[in-house]
Amino acid sequence: MSHAAVPLTRRAFGQTLRPDAWWVQPVVVFLALGGFIVYATWAALQNAHYEFGPYLSPFYSPVLFGDSPHAVFGPKPSAWPGWLPFSPALLILPFPALFRFTCYYYRGAYYKAFWADPPSCSVGEPRSNYRGENSFPLILQNVHRYFMYIALVFIVILGYDAVKAMWFTDAATGAKEFGIGVGTLVLVINVVLLAGYTLGCHSLRHIVGGYVDRLSGAPVRRISYQCVSCLNRGHMRWAWPSLFWVAFADVYVRLCSMGIWTDFRLI
Numbered sequence: 001m002s003h004a005a006v007p008l009t010r011r012a013f014g015q016t017l018r019p020d021a022w023w024v025q026p027v028v029v030f031l032a033l034g035g036f037i038v039y040a041t042w043a044a045l046q047n048a049h050y051e052f053g054p055y056l057s058p059f060y061s062p063v064l065f066g067d068s069p070h071a072v073f074g075p076k077p078s079a080w081p082g083w084l085p086f087s088p089a090l091l092i093l094p095f096p097a098l099f100r101f102t103c104y105y106y107r108g109a110y111y112k113a114f115w116a117d118p119p120s121c122s123v124g125e126p127r128s129n130y131r132g133e134n135s136f137p138l139i140l141q142n143v144h145r146y147f148m149y150i151a152l153v154f155i156v157i158l159g160y161d162a163v164k165a166m167w168f169t170d171a172a173t174g175a176k177e178f179g180i181g182v183g184t185l186v187l188v189i190n191v192v193l194l195a196g197y198t199l200g201c202h203s204l205r206h207i208v209g210g211y212v213d214r215l216s217g218a219p220v221r222r223i224s225y226q227c228v229s230c231l232n233r234g235h236m237r238w239a240w241p242s243l244f245w246v247a248f249a250d251v252y253v254r255l256c257s258m259g260i261w262t263d264f265r266l267i
Contacts, residue, residue: 011124022120029113044089049257057250099151102144145203180267193242200231
């Protein structure tokens with residue numbers, strides 16, 4: 001049987017035979033992620049309006065140093081360089097940010113939206129070679145599993161903040177009293193969404209049972225693996241609401257602190 005050589009032609013950037021509006025999804029992802037990055041950077045540099053009553057913005061939690069009564073280690077260190085802007089958020093945000101930045105789902109999303117690698121399936125991309133994640137700088141994505149450990153710690157800390165948001169100081173007596181405000185619900189929903197996103201992480205799924213040959217012989221790991229797998233199947237559906245809500249939680253605390261919004265007590 002004879003074989004004929006079929007010449008292959010490379011698509012130019014954006015060239016495709018797809019009749020659908022393939023560009024909508026990468027554009028939406030670009031605007032959503034880009035908008036979040038801009039707002040989070042701005043909010044982190046403000047060093048103000050990140051607490052209101054028992055509420056603490058998740059962008060600033062935990063407050064390691066600062067003028068806030070929430071500060072764990074007291075005021076800003078005297079050794080802090082004068083030319084470098086100080087904000088408690090700058091000591092915190094890089095860890096959850098790098099956890100998301102190296103997330104398997106977000107990689108696929110921002111590779112398309114920001115790098116056009118490729119812009120979408122069956123659409124020409126602007127580069128002629130592909131090196132994958134086996135070379136610098138993308139090989140650094142492998143640190144994802146280590147930032148996952150830190151992200152799990154943050155879930156505990158934010159859960160503690162949500163519990164503290166249920167205790168208000170009585171203006172007359174100064175005593176603590178249990179209550180639930182709108183801000184309490186905002187912070188509780190925030191930690192639930194972040195927990196759903198973090199506990200559905202691909203790396204966590206591998207750790208709890210991905211390398212076990214026979215899960216039936218390890219019942220605790222089997223149940224853990226099933227729970228993580230259940231969350232993992234909806235990883236994208238946890239990723240976006242948790243991203244938007246953590247920004248909204250900061251907006252809520254900030255606007256209440258500025259007196260623009262009123263926090264209503266439900267209980």
